Amino acid sequence: KELGIDVPFAAFNGGILANPDGSVMARHCVDRRAVDAALSLFARHPVAIWLFADDQWYLTNPDTQYLGKELDALGYGYVQVDDFGPYLDRVDKIVATCADFDLLAQLEKQLSQQIKGQALAARSQNYYLDVTALLANKGDALAELAGHLGVPLAQAAVLGDGGNDVAMFRRAGLSIAMGQADASVKAHADHVTASNREQGVADAIDALILPRAPHTR
Structure with missing residues (x-):
């Protein structure tokens, strides 16, 4: 609204295409197999995990270095949950974040091979590794x-x-x-x-x- 955008726009790397009023034109959720693989891999490493679904930003632990940066970028707050179980079939994006950029680069390569043909894994910043649907690029x-x-x-x-x-x-x-x-x-x-x-x-x-x-x- 502040920018006066009057044409459709993309969110989640193209996972959602929306009209200026926020109504959804198209949505591409992450394949459930890729969701499970990503969460399993990330759980074995010292990264914070954020999950986006239902127009919400879900996390289990807000104690992470880049939380404030994401709050500023998004303009809305997170929802803290005990686990991500209820949302796994309708995930728009998963983000792994930490200050170890080399680790995220390694996880990007490893996960890209694991979920090839199912979803995409790519860093949007050195400190963010995003998992999105195949068509969400x-x-x-x-x-x-x-x-x-x-x-x-x-x-x-x-x-x-x-x-x-x-x-x-x-x-x-x-x-x-x-x-x-x-x-x-x-x-x-x-x-x-x-x-x-x-x-x-x-x-x-x-x-x-x-x-x-x-x-x-």
């Missing part, structure tokens, strides 16, 4: 949103900074990586802009997107 979400708006993918511009943004980099006509992105993410983008702290998005719009946009009188 930013490449397919971009294509679906572009089709709904009547915009050819060749004329679509995207900006991102995480490993889960690479899928949309591959589909868009113009891809721009943020300055804070890892080198492996930047390698897939057409251009690299400044970081979030250096108004990189605004710079990219001014220097890279607007000059390519069609102008009408």
